[in-house]
Amino acid sequence: MTIDGEGAEAPRDFETLRASIVERRAALPKRLAQVAIYALDNPDDVAFGTAASVAQSASVQPSTLVRFAQSFGFQGFSDLQDVFRSRLRDRVLTYGERLSRMRQHGLTASRSSLVLDGFLEAAEQSIAGFRKSMDPQALDRAVDLLAGADTIYLIGLRRSFPITSYMSYAMGKLGVRNILIDAVAGMGAEQAGFISARDAAVAVSFTPYASETVALAGSARSRGARIVAVTDSVFSPIASPADALIEVSEANFEGFRSMATTMAVAMTLSVAVAARRGEN
Amino acid sequence: MTIDGEGAEAPRDFETLRASIVERRAALPKRLAQVAIYALDNPDDVAFGTAASVAQSASVQPSTLVRFAQSFGFQGFSDLQDVFRSRLRDRVLTYGERLSRMRQHGLTASRSSLVLDGFLEAAEQSIAGFRKSMDPQALDRAVDLLAGADTIYLIGLRRSFPITSYMSYAMGKLGVRNILIDAVAGMGAEQAGFISARDAAVAVSFTPYASETVALAGSARSRGARIVAVTDSVFSPIASPADALIEVSEANFEGFRSMATTMAVAMTLSVAVAARRGEN
DNA sequence: TTTCTGCTGGAACATTTATTCCATTCCTGC
DNA sequence: GCAGGAATGGAATAAATGTTCCAGCAGAAA
Numbered sequence: 001m002t003i004d005g006e007g008a009e010a011p012r013d014f015e016t017l018r019a020s021i022v023e024r025r026a027a028l029p030k031r032l033a034q035v036a037i038y039a040l041d042n043p044d045d046v047a048f049g050t051a052a053s054v055a056q057s058a059s060v061q062p063s064t065l066v067r068f069a070q071s072f073g074f075q076g077f078s079d080l081q082d083v084f085r086s087r088l089r090d091r092v093l094t095y096g097e098r099l100s101r102m103r104q105h106g107l108t109a110s111r112s113s114l115v116l117d118g119f120l121e122a123a124e125q126s127i128a129g130f131r132k133s134m135d136p137q138a139l140d141r142a143v144d145l146l147a148g149a150d151t152i153y154l155i156g157l158r159r160s161f162p163i164t165s166y167m168s169y170a171m172g173k174l175g176v177r178n179i180l181i182d183a184v185a186g187m188g189a190e191q192a193g194f195i196s197a198r199d200a201a202v203a204v205s206f207t208p209y210a211s212e213t214v215a216l217a218g219s220a221r222s223r224g225a226r227i228v229a230v231t232d233s234v235f236s237p238i239a240s241p242a243d244a245l246i247e248v249s250e251a252n253f254e255g256f257r258s259m260a261t262t263m264a265v266a267m268t269l270s271v272a273v274a275a276r277r278g279e280n
Numbered sequence: 281m282t283i284d285g286e287g288a289e290a291p292r293d294f295e296t297l298r299a300s301i302v303e304r305r306a307a308l309p310k311r312l313a314q315v316a317i318y319a320l321d322n323p324d325d326v327a328f329g330t331a332a333s334v335a336q337s338a339s340v341q342p343s344t345l346v347r348f349a350q351s352f353g354f355q356g357f358s359d360l361q362d363v364f365r366s367r368l369r370d371r372v373l374t375y376g377e378r379l380s381r382m383r384q385h386g387l388t389a390s391r392s393s394l395v396l397d398g399f400l401e402a403a404e405q406s407i408a409g410f411r412k413s414m415d416p417q418a419l420d421r422a423v424d425l426l427a428g429a430d431t432i433y434l435i436g437l438r439r440s441f442p443i444t445s446y447m448s449y450a451m452g453k454l455g456v457r458n459i460l461i462d463a464v465a466g467m468g469a470e471q472a473g474f475i476s477a478r479d480a481a482v483a484v485s486f487t488p489y490a491s492e493t494v495a496l497a498g499s500a501r502s503r504g505a506r507i508v509a510v511t512d513s514v515f516s517p518i519a520s521p522a523d524a525l526i527e528v529s530e531a532n533f534e535g536f537r538s539m540a541t542t543m544a545v546a547m548t549l550s551v552a553v554a555a556r557r558g559e560n
Numbered sequence: 561t562t563t564c565t566g567c568t569g570g571a572a573c574a575t576t577t578a579t580t581c582c583a584t585t586c587c588t589g590c
Numbered sequence: 591g592c593a594g595g596a597a598t599g600g601a602a603t604a605a606a607t608g609t610t611c612c613a614g615c616a617g618a619a620a
Contacts, residue, residue, distance in 0.1 A: 061569055064567095078609095109416065110417075113414075123407055124404065159449055161445055233317065264399040264540070267538075271399075310586095332577075342578070358578065
């Protein structure tokens with residue numbers, strides 16, 4: 001029996017594949033080399049195109065594309081295309097992909113360092129993404145609004161509770177009067193019972209939105225308080241009643257969302273509000 | 281002949297489409313609204329997926345996807361998908377533009393965005409620094425030790441409380457038995473009173489080390505429990521009694537330390553412990 | 561030059577895909 | 591409570607896609 005192109009398994013992330021193509025290109029048959037050059041020069045077209053369209057652009061037959069993919073250990077063109085798509089998606093590598101990349105680099109890492117690496121990467125991506133997508137005006141509005149409030153109510157439960165509890169700590173240190181709704185002993189509604197039109201609330205919630213958070217934000221709103229929403233979508237149930245909306249979409253690894261960006265937002269709100277008040 | 285859903289022609293660029301979806305969402309039928317939310321929250325999946333895969337992720341029928349596209353003036357799903365793809369293409373192409381835009385923003389930036397930028401940068405620095413300095417073996421030891429424990433006690437107050445409260449949430453989700461020492465009503469010592477030699481504790485503390493955390497960690501140690509310390513120095517008071525020491529040095533901005541790395545460590549410990557237990 | 565190995569092109573094929581259509585369900589307005 | 595209309599789910603369909611296969615070809619070795 002013959003060993004196909006590479007007995008080894010196919011690269012699962014773009015960088016490894018790229019390195020592999022560069023390395024083997026010289027030894028590739030003419031048409032396959034042609035595909036190699038085209039693919040590395042036009043990765044976007046490979047990601048979006050069909051086998052037929054890519055083949056035409058690269059001046060080869062669709063079957064050559066399949067052969068090319070197979071020679072690198074993929075099952076077919078579609079399989080290879082996935083890697084090109086993942087580059088654009090620049091999503092966080094999954095656990096398994098990380099593992100195979102490590103193997104190809106000849107490195108051995110413990111499983112827990114792979115997990116850590118995934119979370120660190122998710123955090124980095126979240127931050128980079130937020131830098132691009134954030135709305136400075138919304139942030140300014142939020143700070144203005146909070147700086148003008150009498151007492152700031154912090155609403156965030158379950159996954160979002162670390163965020164509000166941090167804000168409570170930071171604001172406390174900075175002398176900003178706040179009340180952390182922790183819903184201890186089921187007293188969430190009672191804790192928020194004294195909120196008034198002179199106050200403001202920060203509501204933090206992510207999919208799946210905790211119903212208590214939504215209810216508390218709504219009741220604060222109906223009492224006339226201004227609302228700053230920190231959430232992951234413009235369609236979040238806490239987005240519509242909000243006076244200022246800060247949209248944070250965190251990358252996730254293995255289903256656990258990074259909190260890096262949300263934490264930075266929490267810190268910013270706390271510090272900027274204190275600074276704004278100090279000005280006056 | 282009838283005018284389809286919207287007489288207007290379909291948006292050709294993503295931002296226009298996005299605005300259009302947000303505007304019309306409230307008036308959309310239930311399933312179409314569901315698609316609207318999914319599409320704006322997961323634009324990458326819409327760009328790359330097939331009608332069937334997107335439909336499944338959004339929990340609708342493929343036909344609903346087509347109807348959705350048509351109601352916005354597109355001919356079908358594929359037509360709408362092109363807009364989502366162009367967004368990804370453009371993003372890659374306009375990378376240079378982004379740089380110059382950043383500079384422009386830098387000049388006219390509001391104070392609060394400067395603060396935010398500072399915190400984001402601190403987070404990035406922390407992560408990059410930790411990547412270099414971290415000790416994989418210590419992490420492995422910590423995971424081993426926690427995976428072998430009966431109940432995991434989470435000790436972290438004040439600034440570190442967001443970390444332990446997150447761990448409690450994550451471990452709860454993952455089915456890892458844990459007790460969060462929150463010291464509500466001054467009952468910290470009592471909460472930790474039942475800790476035994478078969479248990480383990482995660483102690484999280486940073487300068488200036490909260491005395492209660494140090495005391496609780498010490499008492500857990502004297503009861504025979506294994507200790508994992510997450511702290512900022514080998515000279516930390518919780519470092520010496522620890523069986524595994526994870527040293528995290530976060531960058532700070534305006535005196536407020538980033539929590540990005542510590543959060544990633546918290547997530548890692550939670551997930552890796554659950555995974556380790558799942559193996560056996 | 562001849563022979564053989566392996567590459568290439570193109571057509572055939574089996575899937576998969578997006579879309580359409582219709583019966584059923586779910587609302588809304590009276 | 592009822593009627594009418596809109597919205598929905600799901601099967602049917604037609605188009606397109608990726609892959610396989612095989613004959614022919616080019617280049618290397620003898």
